[in-house]
Amino acid sequence: MLENLAPQPADALLALIKLHNADPRDTKIDLGVGVYRTADGATPVFKAIKAAEAKLLNEQDSKAYLGPEGDMGFVNALIPYVFGADFDAAKVDGMQAPGGTGAVRLAIEVAQRTGVKRVWMGTPSWPNHAQIVAAAGLELKTFKHTAADGTADLAALKAALEEAEASDLVLLHGCCHNPTGVDYTPAQWDEIAPLLAAKGVLPLIDLAYQGLGEGMEADAYGLRKVLAAVPEALVAYSCDKNFGLYRDRVGAFYAVTADKDALAKAMSNGATIARASWSMPPDHGAAAVRLILSDAELTKMWLAELDEMRDRMRWVRDQLAAAGQVGPIAMDVLGTQNGLFSMLPLSPEQILTIRERHGVYMAGTGRINIAGLTTGNIGQFIEALRDVAT
Ligand code: PMP
Secondary structure (H helix, E strand, O other): OHHHOOOOOOOHHHHHHHHHHHOOOOOOEEOOOOOOOOOOOOOOOOHHHHHHHHHHHHHOOOOOOOOOOOOHHHHHHHHHHHHOOOOOHHHEEEEEEEHHHHHHHHHHHHHHHHOOOEEEEEEOOOHHHHHHHHHOOOEEEEEEOEOOOOOEOHHHHHHHHHHOOOOOEEEEEOOOOOOOOOOOOHHHHHHHHHHHHHHOOEEEEEEOOOOOOOOOOHHHHHHHHHHHHOOEEEEEEEOOOOOOOHHHOEEEEEEEEOOHHHHHHHHHHHHHHHHHHOOOOOOHHHHHHHHHHOOHHHHHHHHHHHHHHHHHHHHHHHHHHHOOEEOOEEHHHHHHOOOOEEEOOOOHHHHHHHHHHHOEEOOOOOEEEHHHOOOOOHHHHHHHHHHHHO
16 A cells, blocks of 8 residues: 555755765855754753753653643743733733644644635745645745845735735744745834734734844744734744754644733633644643743743843854955845845755855755854855856
């Protein structure tokens, strides 16, 4: 029977890792996989996480099942950071999920159960968004995320919303857009929020990089603006980047509505979907986040580490922006973008050449991981770009 399966394409980024590992040049530069790296190229465990893990080791007295909603102490501890310190807690409820991926999956499946049939999304987007929408049997409708000048294309979103129906879901990245780094500005969110409300669509905000863009508060601006305008919304949250927990799979799914009954239904449906999918989320990383957020000293330590990451990425972006025009590429826009990623307008041939000639590994789409660049290699990278892009 298994021979009936259609072969599936290998994950392009994983294939890129293999190629990078096999390259003997010590000058090679890995801009592929989306994890933060220090100036030494490492992706260390946060000190705050290590401290929380030590506590967990000493204090955890049981590993008995928690239930499909996971660690509710973790879920609730995040609420003021995501929704704001003065957000009406009665309007929001959530559950833990295996990473932001699990949270997006829960949100899309809960939406599907409400009768949503179509999902609107700016492209390019994180490739898994389209896969999850397809897996839930929903129709994907796309619009252009980035305008020709490298800013977010508000006109394209507005045109999509004109065509959208009240029964549609609109998926928006809260900050640090993956893969473009191009975020809606606060002024654009100010326009988007009332438009979503007027149309009556169900917004899903995917917030996977809070704190990596402009800061914890600033990165939540769009989400909070939308939530202040619409009667109902869904949120998919990831702690895998801002706590450096990638493989521990730490995320949360939230529903927001003033209707208590609807909120309870959203959660009970989420729990049933979780039960049939992964039963319960992995505990360890979420427990560590809960311990950090319930301890003022650990919270301070975590926020300082997050500041350091953000400052380093800002430094890289400033260096890239200072390169000005590199052939046809206007590098200055990279300085205005946020988060781990940006996209360079390179052809597949140029991406291959920069890899073969200069050992620069980037995704086939031209996406680069900003954190792969350091004082030691950024000059070499800009020269390599100059070589292939002119
Ligand atoms: N949403 C977006 C936009 C992402 O880029 C990612 C991961 N890179 C996720 C969600 C999921 O993150 P994870 O499952 O690793 O927490």
